[in-house]
Amino acid sequence: MEYIGLYPLFYFPQIGSAWLMGITGSIHIMASHTSVGAALLFAFLAHKAYKEDRPELYDYMKKYGMFLIIFSYVIGSITGPGIWYTATAASPRGISALIHNFVWVWATEWVFFIVEVIGVFTLIYTIGKIDRKTHLKLTYMFALASVSTLFLIIGIISFMMWPGTEAWYQTGSASDAFFGINTFPHMFLRIGFMIVMSAIIGFIISSSLKEKELRIELTRKLAVIGMIGGLTVMMSFLWYIQTLPQSAWDLFHDVLWASDGMTRIIVVSVIALYLLLAFVLPRSINTVLAVVMMLVIGIIGVWPGEKMRESMRKPYVAGRYIYSNQLIARDVPGKHVKSEMALVAEKGLLQLDPFIPDHLRTITPENQLEAGKLIAKIACSNCHSLEKGAKFRPLPDRFPEMDADTIETILTDVVAAGVRSYIPPIKLPADETKALAAWLATQNK
Numbered sequence: 297m298e299y300i301g302l303y304p305l306f307y308f309p310q311i312g313s314a315w316l317m318g319i320t321g322s323i324h325i326m327a328s329h330t331s332v333g334a335a336l337l338f339a340f341l342a343h344k345a346y347k348e349d350r351p352e353l354y355d356y357m358k359k360y361g362m363f364l365i366i367f368s369y370v371i372g373s374i375t376g377p378g379i380w381y382t383a384t385a386a387s388p389r390g391i392s393a394l395i396h397n398f399v400w401v402w403a404t405e406w407v408f409f410i411v412e413v414i415g416v417f418t419l420i421y422t423i424g425k426i427d428r429k430t431h432l433k434l435t436y437m438f439a440l441a442s443v444s445t446l447f448l449i450i451g452i453i454s455f456m457m458w459p460g461t462e463a464w465y466q467t468g469s470a471s472d473a474f475f476g477i478n479t480f481p482h483m484f485l486r487i488g489f490m491i492v493m494s495a496i497i498g499f500i501i502s503s504s505l506k507e508k509e510l511r512i513e514l515t516r517k518l519a520v521i522g523m524i525g526g527l528t529v530m531m532s533f534l535w536y537i538q539t540l541p542q543s544a545w546d547l548f549h550d551v552l553w554a555s556d557g558m559t560r561i562i563v564v565s566v567i568a569l570y571l572l573l574a575f576v577l578p579r580s581i582n583t584v585l586a587v588v589m590m591l592v593i594g595i596i597g598v599w600p601g602e603k604m605r606e607s608m609r610k611p612y613v614a615g616r617y618i619y620s621n622q623l624i625a626r627d628v629p630g631k632h633v634k635s636e637m638a639l640v641a642e643k644g645l646l647q648l649d650p651f652i653p654d655h656l657r658t659i660t661p662e663n664q665l666e667a668g669k670l671i672a673k674i675a676c677s678n679c680h681s682l683e684k685g686a687k688f689r690p691l692p693d694r695f696p697e698m699d700a701d702t703i704e705t706i707l708t709d710v711v712a713a714g715v716r717s718y719i720p721p722i723k724l725p726a727d728e729t730k731a732l733a734a735w736l737a738t739q740n741k
Contacts (some may be wrong), residue, residue, distance in 0.1 A: 297648040298643070302622060307673050310615045312681040313386035314620070320378040322599040326493070331412070331488065333494030335366050335442035337521065338419065342435040346428045352510055354423045360501045361420035367497070369413060386678060388621040390456070390613040397473050397529050397615075398452050402683035405448040411441040412552040446490075447483060454479040456614045458541050468630025473615070473622055478539045486533035489526025492567065494518075496593060499574060499586040512578045519575035526568060541616065543717040544608040552604050553716070560604075563597045610719040618722070619720040620678045643721040645674050653678065659727045668735025671728055676722075684739050686688060700739030704733035 308316045338357055345353035354520050395402070409539055415438035422431060451474040459465070460476035495518040502514040540548065550623070553560075574581050613620045617628050624636045639648065646667060648651050659667045672682055672691060681689035695703050707729050714721030723733070 298639075298648065300623075300639065300648045301389075301405065302649045302674075303388040303649050305677075307677045307682070310681055310683055310686045312677055312679070312686075312688050313382075314606070314678050315603075315681075317379060317382035318388050318603060320382050322376055322602050324372060324375035324379055324593075325602060326594050326598055327368045327375065329490045330493045330497050331364065331368035331372060331416075332487070333444050333490035333492070333525070334360065334368070334441040334497065335412070335416075335439040336491065337494040337498065339435050339439040340521075342432050346432045352507065356421055356501065356505070356514060357509070358423050359504070360498065361416060363497070363501060364416060365420070369416060369461060378674055387613050387620070387622065389618050389624075393614040393618055394452055394455070397468075397470055401448055401452060401470060401474065405445050408441045408444040408448070412438065412445060414613070415441055429651070444489075446486060450483045451479050452474070454482050457482075457544065457609050458539070458617075459615050464615075464630060465626075465628050466630050468628070476539075478536070480534055481535040483530060483541055485536050488525045488528030488530075488532055489674050492522050492529065493525075493593075495522030495525065495571070496567075496586075496590050499581050500583060503583045503586050512618065513579050515574050515578035519571045519578075522571040522574075523568075526564070526571065530564070540608065543611065547610060547718040548608050555569070556600060556604060559596065559600055561601075563593075565690055566598070567593060610718040613678070619722070620676050621720060621722075622678070623720070623722065625720070637722070641725070644725040644728045645671055646728060650676060659731050664731045665735050665738060666729075668731035668733070671724070671732045672735060675722060675724075675732070682739075692736060695736050695740050697740060698737065700730070700733045700737040703736050704729055707733055 306313050310501060335579055341353050360602055363530060394723055400662040419434055419438055454476055455473050458476050458478045460474050464472035497520040499515060502511055505511040563716045611619050617626045619625050623640060624633060626635050646657050656663055656667045676691050678690045682691050712721055712723045
């Protein structure tokens with residue numbers, strides 16, 4: 297029997313497999329982005345402390361650094377492997393594609409990350425124990441290592457949206473995959489947000505200072521730094537959306553912005569007003585407010601933003617050749633990869649997936665609904681939850697009160713025909729399409 301290289305199926309009820317990865321990733325982003333932003337902030341503060349002979353700034357850096365170790369390098373180090381675990385379970389072929397393309401890039405990133413981890417401990421615990429010029433050099437090294445990890449990871453993540461160049465499909469070269477039109481706007485977008493996060497976290501530390509004048513000065517400086525970061529985010533975002541592939545633009549413009557655009561505007565406005573308040577009335581920023589605002593920005597800022605970015609990749613999960621449901625959508629001669637679409641259309645998922653139970657390989661009237669549910673899990677669950685009324689994109693809710701014949705027509709004439717550019721246009725044999733439609737019809741009543 298002929299099989300394709302699919303992996304065992306992972307599905308998390310009510311949420312869906314991909315969104316479990318997204319939730320873990322959002323927590324990680326809060327921690328990791330604060331780390332890079334703080335590294336740039338430390339370089340600024342250390343330079344100022346050295347040039348102006350201001351030892352009180354070192355005290356602030358030490359307090360900030362102790363918070364950073366717990367927040368970024370403990371929480372971040374836990375959730376980082378969590379992303380690997382959930383991503384490998386949800387999108388094994390996507391992770392495989394990234395590793396096969398960027399294994400040495402990732403190895404290099406880990407070298408910089410080790411330097412970064414050693415650097416943050418060295419910076420904090422050598423304050424006042426080594427000469428300031430040497431400490432300043434260590435601070436610069438820490439900032440350089442942090443930005444380098446960002447740059448390398450962004451190149452990899454950007455490939456998930458859009459390969460570096462069309463040449464990559466023929467060459468398979470890591471450089472062609474890495475340096476795409478999407479990479480640098482994405483990088484500056486992230487850097488801007490990291491700078492904002494360094495200021496938001498910085499308010500927590502500055503608000504706890506006993507010296508009133510220093511507290512006011514640092515709060516105002518952080519507000520200005522945050523505003524610069526926010527402006528960088530907005531300018532880079534306008535650049536970023538100009539580099540999206542057509543399917544990503546369609547999804548962003550027609551669906552995501554229509555449903556979430558006002559939330560994005562509110563989030564930006566709240567952050568801007570918060571930074572303005574910190575600059576005009578620095579005494580009003582107390583520890584409780586600073587912590588609450590950090591959580592608010594994380595919940596209504598980071599998670600919806602990451603959800604939007606992840607969604608815009610659809611229907612692909614990596615390189616615009618692997619669909620989000622793990623099927624290979626096109627030939628990639630440079631990697632000796634061949635499309636599986638014609639084979640799936642001819643033989644169907646139940647015949648080609650090596651992990652299908654034997655009693656479901658042939659659809660019968662007795663097992664049609666069970667087979668339909670399994671097809672939904674294989675083909676749809678990476679983007680949709682399968683329970684009616686579930687939290688994230690419930691698939692049955694897309695077919696409200698429709699009978700099986702109507703759903704079958706939609707699956708054939710809309711989904712398989714590729715009418716929606718952000719839905720994988722997978723053609724299935726007639727019996728599998730009927731089974732999927734029959735199961736969906738039983739779920740939406």
